[in-house]
Amino acid sequence: MMNISYTAEEKYEDFVTSFPDVFRRVPLHMVASYLGVSRETLTRVRQSRLRQQKDKSIG
Numbered sequence: 001m002m003n004i005s006y007t008a009e010e011k012y013e014d015f016v017t018s019f020p021d022v023f024r025r026v027p028l029h030m031v032a033s034y035l036g037v038s039r040e041t042l043t044r045v046r047q048s049r050l051r052q053q054k055d056k057s058i059g
Contacts, residue, residue: 004036011035012045 006014015022015035022031032042 008035008037008041008045009048011037012042012049 003010012035015031028042029039032039035042037045
C-alpha cells in the first residue's frame with residue numbers, strides 16, 4: 001500500500017510491484033499523477049532504475 005510520505009523512488013517501486021505491466025497501457029502522465037509526482041520526476045526515477053538494472057546485469 002502506497003504511503004503519501006514515501007519518496008518518489010519508493011512510490012514507483014511499490015507501484016511497479018503491484019502493477020507490473022501498467023506502463024504498456026496507461027500514459028506516463030497519468031501514472032505520475034496517480035503517484036503524486038511530476039512526469040519529469042517519474043521519468044528520472046524510471047531511468048535511474050533501468051540504469052541500475054543494466055549495471056547489475058553487466059557486473
